[in-house]
Structure formats: C-alpha cells, structure tokens
Amino acid sequence: xxxxxxxxxxxxxxxxxxxxxxxxxxxxxxxxxxxxxxxxxxxxxxxxxxxxxxxxxxxxxxxxxxxxxxxxxxxxxxxxxxxxxxxxxxxxxxxxxxxxxxxxxxxxxxxxxxxxxxxxxxxxxxxxxxxxxxxxxxxxxxxxxxxxxxxxxxxxxxxxxxxxxxxxxxxxxxxxxxxxxxxxxxxxxxxxxxxxxxxxxxxxxxxxxxxxxxxxxxxxxxxxxxxxxxxxxxxxxxxxxxxxxxxxxxxxxxxxxxxxxxxxxxxxxxx
Amino acid sequence: xxxxxxxxxxxxxxxxxxxxxxxxxxxxxxxxxxxxxxxxxxxxxxxxxxxxxxxxxxxxxxxxxxxxxxxxxxxxxxxxxxxxxxxxxxxxxxxxxxxxxxxxxxxxxxxxxxxxxxxxxxxxxxxxxxxxxxxxxxxxxxxxxxxxxxxxxxxxxxxxxxxxxxxxxxxxxxxxxxxxxxxxxxxxxxxxxxxxxxxxxxxxxxxxxxxxxxxxxxxxxxxxxxxxxxxxxxxxxxxxxxxxxxxxxxxxxxxxxxxxxxxxxxxxxxxxxxxxxxxxxxxxxxxxxxxxxxxxxxxxxxxxx
Numbered sequence: 172x173x174x175x176x177x178x179x180x181x182x183x184x185x186x187x188x189x190x191x192x193x194x195x196x197x198x199x200x201x202x203x204x205x206x207x208x209x210x211x212x213x214x215x216x217x218x219x220x221x222x223x224x225x226x227x228x229x230x231x232x233x234x235x236x237x238x239x240x241x242x243x244x245x246x247x248x249x250x251x252x253x254x255x256x257x258x259x260x261x262x263x264x265x266x267x268x269x270x271x272x273x274x275x276x277x278x279x280x281x282x283x284x285x286x287x288x289x290x291x292x293x294x295x296x297x298x299x300x301x302x303x304x305x306x307x308x309x310x311x312x313x314x315x316x317x318x319x320x321x322x323x324x325x326x327x328x329x330x331x332x333x334x335x336x337x338x339x340x341x342x343x344x345x346x347x348x349x350x351x352x353x354x355x356x357x358x359x360x361x362x363x364x365x366x367x368x369x370x371x372x373x374x375x376x377x378x379x380x381x382x383x384x385x386x387x388x389x390x391x392x393x394x395x396x397x398x399x400x401x402x403x404x405x406x407x408x409x410x411x412x413x414x415x416x417x418x419x420x421x422x423x424x425x426x427x428x429x430x431x432x433x434x435x436x437x438x439x440x441x442x
Numbered sequence: 443x444x445x446x447x448x449x450x451x452x453x454x455x456x457x458x459x460x461x462x463x464x465x466x467x468x469x470x471x472x473x474x475x476x477x478x479x480x481x482x483x484x485x486x487x488x489x490x491x492x493x494x495x496x497x498x499x500x501x502x503x504x505x506x507x508x509x510x511x512x513x514x515x516x517x518x519x520x521x522x523x524x525x526x527x528x529x530x531x532x533x534x535x536x537x538x539x540x541x542x543x544x545x546x547x548x549x550x551x552x553x554x555x556x557x558x559x560x561x562x563x564x565x566x567x568x569x570x571x572x573x574x575x576x577x578x579x580x581x582x583x584x585x586x587x588x589x590x591x592x593x594x595x596x597x598x599x600x601x602x603x604x605x606x607x608x609x610x611x612x613x614x615x616x617x618x619x620x621x622x623x624x625x626x627x628x629x630x631x632x633x634x635x636x637x638x639x640x641x642x643x644x645x646x647x648x649x650x651x652x653x654x655x656x657x658x659x660x661x662x663x664x665x666x667x668x669x670x671x672x673x674x675x676x677x678x679x680x681x682x683x684x685x686x687x688x689x690x691x692x693x694x695x696x697x698x699x700x701x702x703x704x705x706x707x708x709x710x711x712x713x714x715x716x717x718x719x720x721x722x723x724x725x726x727x728x729x730x731x732x733x734x735x736x737x738x739x740x741x742x743x744x745x746x747x
Contacts, residue, residue, distance in 0.1 A: 178658065182553040186567070189550050192626065193574050196585035199595075203588055213593045257478040264475035275476055278483045284679065284734055285487065286687020288704045289723050293490025296497050296716060300507070313486035320482060349468075374576035381690060385711060397580050401694060413581035420577045428569070 197417060204410035212407060223411035236396065236412065242307050243393035247377040249312060254319045254372030255365055262327025263353075279324050282317040287381035290317050295385035305388040314382040319375050323368040330364045359438075363431045370427045374420060491727070498720035505714045515721035525722070528701045529729070535617075535692070535702065536685040539624040543681050544674060546625065547632025551673070552666070554633075555640035556648075571633050583623050583694050590614035590622075615697030623695045628684055632677035639673030640666070675741040679734055686730050 203210075207218025227236055261279075265272060282290075294314050298305045305311070338360070342352035380394040387395055393416060400409055498515055501508040519525050550571065558564045574582065589595050590613040597609040613619065643666065651661045689704030703726050710719040 179557055182549065182557050185549055186553045189546065189629075190570060193571065193630075196589060196626070197574075197577070197582065199588050200581075200585040211593075213588050213591050214595060214598070253482075257482060260475045261479040264472040264479075267472045269472035269476065272472075272476070275480060275483070278487065279479065282483060282487055284683050284730065285491065286683060286704065286726060286730060288687050288689055288707055289494065289727055290487065290490060292707065292711060292716075292719060292723055293494045294486060295711075296720070297490045297493045299716075300493060300497070313482070316482050317487050320479065324479065370576070378576070378578040380578075380580055381688075384708075394578055394580055397578070397584075398690070401580070401584060409584060413578075413584055417577050417581055421573070424573060424576050 200410040201414045201417075204407055204414040206407040206410075210407060212405065212410075223407045224415070226406075226408045227411050227415070235391070236393075239391045239393045239396040240416075242390055243377055246307055246312060246315065246392060247373045249308070250315045250319055250376035251369050251372040253312075253316060254323045255369050257316075257320060258323030258327050258368055259361075259365060261324050262331050265324075265328060266331050276324075279321050282321040285317075287318075288384075290314055291382050291385040298386075305386055307383075307387050307390055307392055310386040310388065311383045311392065314386040315376040315379050318379060318382055319372040322371045322375065326364055326368050326371070327361075330361050334360070363434060366427060366431050366434075370424065373423060377420065377423075494720045494723050494727075497717055498724045500717045500720075502715065502717050507716060515717045516725075518718060519721045519725060524701075525706070525725075528703055528706050531700065532686060532702045532704075535620065535624065536682050538621055539628065539685050540678060540681050542621070542625045543629045543632045544678065546629050547636055547677055548670070548674065550629075550633050551636035551640055551670075552662075554637055555643075556666070568637060571630055575630050579627055580690065580694075582627060583691060586619065586623060586626075586695070587614065590619055615695070615699060617696065617700055619695040620692055620700055623691050624685055624688075627691065628681050631680035631684065632674070635676035635680075636670055636673035639670050643669045671741050675737050679737055682733055682737075683730050686733070687726065 203212070203214070203216070204223055205219050205221070206216060206223060207220045208222045210217040261275075265276070291314060294310050295305060298310050303309070334357075338356055339352050342356045347355070378394055379392075380398060383392055383395060384398075391399065397409075397412060397416070400412065496509075497507065499511045499513070501510050501512055501514070554564055554568055554571075558567060587594065591597075592609050592614070594613065596613055597606075600606045600610065647665055647669075648661055651665050656664065687704050688702055689708045692700055692702040692705050693708075703722065707719045707722045707726070710716075710722065
C-alpha cells in the first residue's frame with residue numbers, strides 16, 4: 172500500500188483527531204476532578220486537590236455511592252459468569268445441526284436490535300403483571316443478559332467457524348473421549364476468546380444503563396446513581412465519580428488484555 | 443434462510459466413534475446445550491415483548507392495569523400531532539448521526555486496514571478505538587460539559603480570539619450537542635464492523651485494480667467500497683437502532699429541549715401510563731424492524747458471520 176504521500180498523512184491526521192475526539196473529553200473530566208475546593212465544572216482549575224474524591228466517600232453525599240458500587244460489581248460478576256457459560260454452551264450447540272437453530276440465532280441477534288427501552292419496559296411490565304417486585308439480581312440481571320449474551324454468542328460463533336476440526340479428530344484418533352477432547356483440546360484453544368467474552372459480559376453489565384432503568388427495583392446500580400447525580404449535582408464530585416469508575420473499567424480491560432497476551436506468549440513458547 | 447449457514451457439519455471421525463445410545467445422545471446434545479440460551483432469551487426478551495404487545499391493548503384506570511382489548515392506545519398514539527413530530531425529529535437525528543458516523547467510521551477503518559502496515563500496530567490502534575465501548579456512556583456524555591458549557595473551553599476560546607463577545611448558548615443543551623454526543627458514542631459501532639470486512643478483502647484485488655490502471659480513488663470506489671458494504675450495513679443497523687431507541691442522550695444533551703420517541707415513552711412510563719407507553723413501544727419496534735429489514739434487503743450480512 173502507499174505509505175507516504177499527502178493522502179497517507181491526511182488520513183493519519185484524521186485518525187489522530189478521531190482518537191483525540193474519543194479520549195479528549197474523558198481526559199478533561201479526569202483533570203477537572205482534581206479541582207480545588209472552590210473550583211467549578213469548567214476550567215480554569217482553582218488549585219489542585221483531592222477534595223472531590225474525598226467528598227465522594229463522605230456521608231452527606233447525595234445517594235448511595237458505596238452500595239450502588241457493590242451492587243453493580245456483584246451484578247457484573249454474575250452476568251459475566253452466566254454469559255460465559257451460556258454462550259459457550261450455545262456455541263457448542265451451533266456447531267451441529269439442530270431443529271430451531273436458525274430461530275434461536277435470530278432471537279439472540281434480536282437482543283441487540285430491539286431498543287433498550289423496550290427491553291426495560293417489557294421486563295418491568297412482566298414483573299408488574301406477575302406481581303413480582305423487580306430487583307437488581309432478578310429483573311435487571313435478565314435485562315443485562317439480553318445485551319451481553321448476543322455479543323458472547325457472536326464471539327463464540329466467530330471462534331467455532333474458524334476452529335480447525337482436525338485437532339479434535341486427532342484427539343479422537345488418539346483415543347480421547349468427547350469430554351477429554353473438549354477439556355484438553357478445545358477448551359485451551361478457545362480460552363483467550365472465552366476471557367474476551369467474560370470481559371464483554373463484565374464491562375457491558377457494569378456500565379449498562381438504558382436496560383436497567385425500569386428493571387432495577389428500589390436499589391440503584393452505579394450507572395443509575397450517576398444518572399441521578401447528573402440532574403442534581405453541579406460540582407466536580409460528578410467528575411470524581413466519573414473518573415473513578417472509568418479508571419476502574421479501564422483497569423479491568425487492561426488487566427484482562429494483559430492476561431490474554433501472557434497466555435498467548437506462553438502458548439507460543441510452549442508450542 | 444437455511445440453517446446450514448449457521449451450523450457446522452459434525453465431524454465424521456467423531457460420529458464413527460459414537461454408537462447406539464451414544465449416537466442418540468450426540469444428536470440430543472445440541473438441544474441440551476442450547477437450552478440455557480433459549481431460556482434466557484425466551485424469558486427476558488420474548489415474554490417481555492409479548493407482555494408489551496398485550497398491555498398495549500389494555501386499559502389503565504387510576505394507575506392500575508385493566509386487562510381488556512381496546513385500540514384506544516394506538517388511536518391516541520397515532521392521531522397525536524406530538525407523536526408524528528417526535529418520530530420526525532428522531533428519524534432526523536438517526537439520519538444525521540448515521541451519515542456522520544458512516545463517514546468518520548469508514549475513513550478510520552480505511553486508514554487502519556489499508557494505511558497501517560504492521561499487523562501489531564493495526565491491532566493496537568484498533569483496540570484504541572474499541573476500548574471506549576467498555577466504558578460508561580453516561581460519563582462520556584458528562585465529559586462534554588467542560589467543552590460545551592456556557593463557560594466551557596469552546597466559548598472561552600471563541601471569546602479569547604474575539605470571534606464572539608458573548609458565550610454561545612447553543613453549544614450545550616441543543617440538537618447540536620445531541621448529535622455530537624451520538625457521534626462520540628456510536629462511531630465505534632461503525633468502525634468495528636467496517637474494519638472487519640475490510641480486513642477480509644483480498645489484497646490481490648486491490649493490486650489487480652491498480653495494475654489495470656485504476657487510481658487510488660477509483661480503487662476506493664470500485665473495489666473497496668462495494669466489498670465493505672456488509673460491514674457498513676451492520677454498522678448502520680447498530681447506529682440506527684441505537685439512535686431510534688435512545689432516551690438518555692437526547693434528554694441529557696438537549697436539556698429537555700428536544701424530543702425523541704424513547705424519551706416520549708420514558709415520560710409516559712414515569713407517569714405510570716403503561717398501556718400508552720406500550721403502544722408507543724410496539725410502534726417503535728415495528729419501525730425499527732422495518733428499517734433493519736430494509737437494510738438487509740440491500741446487503742446480505744449473513745455471509746459475514
């Protein structure tokens with residue numbers, strides 16, 4: 172491909188601007204969350220302090236930051252576990268022909284296409300009609316799974332479409348049982364992708380908002396808490412919370428990517 | 443729509459080994475393995491949507507749902523001027539955001555796929571574009587306040603440069619801010635699928651076109667764009683459905699000055715007018731499904747999986 176020339180530099184500059192556009196605002200609120208005690212929501216910085224971070228952990232703060240964080244964390248971990256197991260199991264099923272495979276596939280994709288507010292309203296109404304109280308561990312859990320599972324299933328789909336069946340056949344020829352070939356051949360090979368599915372499950376649930384709003388019941392998840400804050404908090408404490416949860420999300424992403432890269436390097440070194 | 447598209451043939455060697463009861467078990471296994479997915483999608487997608495459809499024909503009296511069969515909710519929804527205006531404004535957002543994200547997304551994906559040479563850099567830069575997907579949308583919206591606010595960076599810069607003597611009010615809480623936030627949030631839904639299809643384009647085709655005398659623009663128009671269409675349509679489906687169903691972005695970025703179908707529904711829900719909200723939900727679902735159907739008519743994306 173052409174490597175130099177004005178077109179290349181123009182495209183490079185465009186890409187750089189795009190990355191700046193993606194990250195610039197987040198970096199800005201990260202900086203502004205270190206505002207001095209008298210600082211506001213915009214520049215200039217009036218001193219540098221940890222005042223607003225400290226403020227987050229004080230009692231008089233509106234809402235329940237600690238409780239909602241714990242709930243979101245627990246919910247994201249549950250969603251992650253269920254997403255990995257269900258997506259893996261369905262991925263294995265889709266390798267064979269079975270009645271209803273196409274319908275199930277389109278139903279799963281529908282989870283991505285149906286607007287979030289419909290899923291939220293639908294689950295809320297379903298619990299209402301059934302006379303059950305909605306809660307983060309029941310209705311909101313289901314709402315999150317309709318968002319994380321399609322991604323998980325699509326990833327498993329892509330993985331098994333490119334999977335070399337000769338490896339499994341070799342295991343069978345060597346006398347492995349179906350379970351042994353799954354446990355010792357298939358599972359190690361797809362492990363990086365499974366970790367990817369886990370990462371998606373965790374992050375998408377931890378930050379999910381639109382599907383949760385009518386399905387969370389009385390106790391807020393963290394994104395609902397942040398949403399509530401945007402309407403009644405006008406101090407940089409909002410930025411402090413935003414920076415903290417974004418840093419947390421990024422830390423999770425970076426550590427997972429690091430784990431996958433290490434696994435690959437080890438696999439390469441061993442093979 | 444044959445099921446062969448999405449199922450891989452069983453491996454012959456595996457089948458030879460299972461006999462009698464085990465063969466029957468092997469044939470039964472996919473049903474067992476797909477059962478959890480059926481259960482989750484059935485209980486939390488199919489039944490809720492069926493509930494919405496049912497409730498859209500119900501009546502509500504004194505905030506209690508009354509199961510019956512009336513068409514009033516649809517009549518009210520479809521005969522109201524507000525509904526039509528809201529749909530118009532939502533579709534306008536969808537079209538503008540679609541055009542912007544497609545243009546930006548295509549350019550970024552094209553740069554990554556055809557102008558970054560090392561595979562390592564390609565992956566690193568691609569991840570850089572994809573990571574924000576795993577962070578909170580609400581916080582990414584909040585992060586525009588320091589830029590667009592009355593005393594924000596853009597206004598201060600304009601005043602410092604003497605381009606204006608009073609802060610521009612239209613930056614935050616305006617349709618402009620809504621579109622900006624949408625583009626900020628959803629461009630990666632274009633970048634990822636377009637990049638994926640572009641990476642699968644046989645480079646020999648590009649070389650052949652060049653050998654046959656095609657200039658860079660001609661290659662782009664006659665080779666790369668047609669072959670990237672599936673990725674563009676997957677991205678289009680994502681962006682259009684996300685914008686059509688949105689309520690948070692429009693509410694937060696327009697400061698309540700702009701309407702969207704999702705926001706209309708959300709307001710009805712907070713007034714506990716569930717049957718009316720359900721009727722709007724059904725209309726929205728039909729609209730979105732028609733749009734997706736129209737996009738799928740243009741390009742067959744099943745090959746892409």
